[in-house]
Structures are given as C-alpha cells and as structure tokens.
Amino acid sequence: KKSKTKDGTTATSDKGSIEAALNEAYTKYKDLKEGKNADYIPELAKVPSEQFAIVIVTTDGQVFSKGDIDALFSIQSISKVITLARNIEDHGAQAIQDKIGVDPTGEKFNSAVIVENKKGKEINPLVNAGAIASTSMIKGKDYNEKWNTIMQVHNDFAGRQLAVNDPVYKSEAATNQHNQALASLMNSFERMYFDPPQSVDIYTKQCAINVNTKDLAQMAATFANGGTNPVTKKKVVSPQTVAHTLPVMATCGLYDDSGIWFYNVGLPAKSGVGGGIIAVVPGQYGIAAFSPRLDEAGNSVRAQKAITDIVNKLNLNPY
Numbered sequence: 315k316k317s318k319t320k321d322g323t324t325a326t327s328d329k330g331s332i333e334a335a336l337n338e339a340y341t342k343y344k345d346l347k348e349g350k351n352a353d354y355i356p357e358l359a360k361v362p363s364e365q366f367a368i369v370i371v372t373t374d375g376q377v378f379s380k381g382d383i384d385a386l387f388s389i390q391s392i393s394k395v396i397t398l399a400r401n402i403e404d405h406g407a408q409a410i411q412d413k414i415g416v417d418p419t420g421e422k423f424n425s426a427v428i429v430e431n432k433k434g435k436e437i438n439p440l441v442n443a444g445a446i447a448s449t450s451m452i453k454g455k456d457y458n459e460k461w462n463t464i465m466q467v468h469n470d471f472a473g474r475q476l477a478v479n480d481p482v483y484k485s486e487a488a489t490n491q492h493n494q495a496l497a498s499l500m501n502s503f504e505r506m507y508f509d510p511p512q513s514v515d516i517y518t519k520q521c522a523i524n525v526n527t528k529d530l531a532q533m534a535a536t537f538a539n540g541g542t543n544p545v546t547k548k549k550v551v552s553p554q555t556v557a558h559t560l561p562v563m564a565t566c567g568l569y570d571d572s573g574i575w576f577y578n579v580g581l582p583a584k585s586g587v588g589g590g591i592i593a594v595v596p597g598q599y600g601i602a603a604f605s606p607r608l609d610e611a612g613n614s615v616r617a618q619k620a621i622t623d624i625v626n627k628l629n630l631n632p633y
C-alpha cells in the first residue's frame with residue numbers, strides 16, 4: 315500500500331519497509347535503560363523493566379510485531395481515550411466539551427491545581443481529574459452497568475476479551491487517596507456525574523485492564539480505521555466520534571509533554587504509566603510500543619523513541 319503525503323513524497327508502507335523499521339527501532343533501543351518504572355502504584359514497580367515490544371496493525375488488518383509481544387501489562391491511562399470515545403459516541407461531542415472540557419492543562423497528569431484554578435471547568439478527559447469525571451459520565455444506572463460498558467468497549471477496540479489485572483487494581487485502590495481527593499474536589503464544583511467514590515473505583519479498575527502490545531496496536535488501528543476494528547470488522551464507534559477523540563489525543567495525550575510529542579511526531583498518541591503508548595496514523599496504521607521505564611512526565615522512554623523513529627522512517631508525519 316502506497317500513499318502520497320502532503321509534501322508529495324511517497325509514504326513507504328510496504329511490508330518490507332514496515333518490518334525493517336520495526337527491527338531497526340527494536341535493535342536500536344533494546345538495551346536502553348533510561349527512566350524508571352512507575353512506583354507510586356506499588357505493583358507497577360515489580361514489572362520486569364527490560365520488557366520491550368513494538369506492534370503495528372494496518373487498517374487492512376495486517377499485524378507486524380517485534381519483541382515481548384506476549385507480555386501483559388496494565389493499560390493505565392490509555393483506557394482514558396477508550397472511555398472518552400464511548401462517551402462521545404453516547405452523549406455527543408458537545409456534552410464532553412461542556413461537562414469536562416477539551417483544553418490541554420500543561421500540568422502533571424494528576425494535578426489538583428488545575429481543578430481548583432478553574433473550578434473544575436476547562437480541563438480534559440485525559441488527565442486524572444477529567445478522566446474520573448469521564449468515567450462517571452459513562453452510561454448506566456449503577457456501578458455494574460457502567461463497568462460492563464467500559465469493559466465491553468475495551469474488548470471491542472482490542473478485538474478480544476480482556477481481563478483486569480487484580481493485583482494492580484488492588485494495589486492502586488489501596489494507594490489512590492490523591493485520585494479520591496481529585497474526585498471530591500471535582501464534586502465540590504458539581505463536575506462529577508455519578509457517586510465520586512464509586513467512580514474512582516471504576517476508573518481504577520479500568521486502568522488495571524491487562525493488555526499486550528498487539529491489543530494496544532489494534533485499539534489504535536480501530537481509531538485509524540474510522541472506528542471499525544480492522545481485524546474483527548466490528549463497528550465500535552462512528553467516524554465522527556473518532557474525529558473528536560483524536561484531536562484530544564493530539565493536544566493532551568502525553569500530559570505536560572504533549573506539545574513536545576506533537577512537535578516532533580505530528581501524530582495523536584496516548585501513554586499510560588504501565589509503559590504503553592499508542593499512536594494513530596489515520597487511514598493507515600495503529601502503532602503501539604511497550605516498555606515500563608518512564609520519564610519525568612510519566613511517559614515510556616523506549617516507547618516514545620521507538621514510535622518516533624518508525625514514524626520518521628516510514629514518513630508518517632502528516633505535517
């Protein structure tokens with residue numbers, strides 16, 4: 315498959331080039347030890363730091379992979395874009411803009427200052443305060459209905475039945491007082507849409523969903539494919555929902571480093587403190603990489619580098 319990029323050059327996207335780009339990035343960063351595992355969730359500190367995997371899923375359903383592709387890890391903040399997409403699909407784009415906000419904060423992902431400063435308004439569904447509000451907005455009359463919807467949409471994006479990593483869920487549930495405080499503060503400004511403690515619990519469970527790197531790439535490829543999973547062919551969300559989800563990823567996906575990422579890569583992406591990152595090349599690919607060691611902002615060091623190299627090598631930056 316070949317396509318023209320905006321500057322008129324040809325995007326090299328044949329099988330051989332994709333494999334070469336994956337191999338090159340993998341070899342180059344395999345032994346890089348920069349950064350460290352998240353440890354504010356005790357269970358995440360125990361994940362083997364040397365694990366490294368990269369997967370590309372094309373919008374015609376082909377899968378290219380390299381590294382520890384069977385390794386399971388918790389999805390963490392990448393779940394925020396899946397929940398956001400479900401909410402846009404069910405409530406419409408305007409409701410998210412009004413009830414949560416879609417502006418980048420420029421602050422750390424778990425900032426409480428951003429909530430206080432703007433009285434819970436004009437934040438976004440990809441930082442913790444906005445994400446907990448987003449979880450609270452998920453359709454359903456009670457905890458179970460909301461949880462089932464969240465699990466289902468994650469399964470649909472991944473194209474298989476996923477499961478919760480129970481030790482990670484319990485570990486975070488026992489140590490998430492800061493997120494509980496964020497939900498309380500949001501609630502004080504009437505920006506929560508379901509019982510705050512239960513919403514935090516559903517959010518914590520959602521972050522503990524176990525995935526492998528191929529699951530993440532298939533999620534990204536579903537976004538790249540206008541909301542239809544390219545492997546299972548299931549229509550998960552509409553193209554209009556995707557068109558509103560990807561810009562939030564582009565502006566807020568890597569927290570306070572979102573600008574640096576977009577400056578260098580030009581693609582919507584989302585990271586999680588479990589070490590995963592997804593990037594979306596609309597119409598072409600979902601790219602995912604996994605490596606547990608994170609930088610200061612909470613983004614995987616090797617995953618950022620590997621995706622950046624692949625995007626440059628295959629000429630996928632649309633700008």
Ligand code: DON
Nearest residue numbers: 390391423521585586587612
């Ligand atoms: O709420 C938290 O802190 C985690 N469950 C998720 C944070 C996260 O993944 C931020 N990522 N870079």
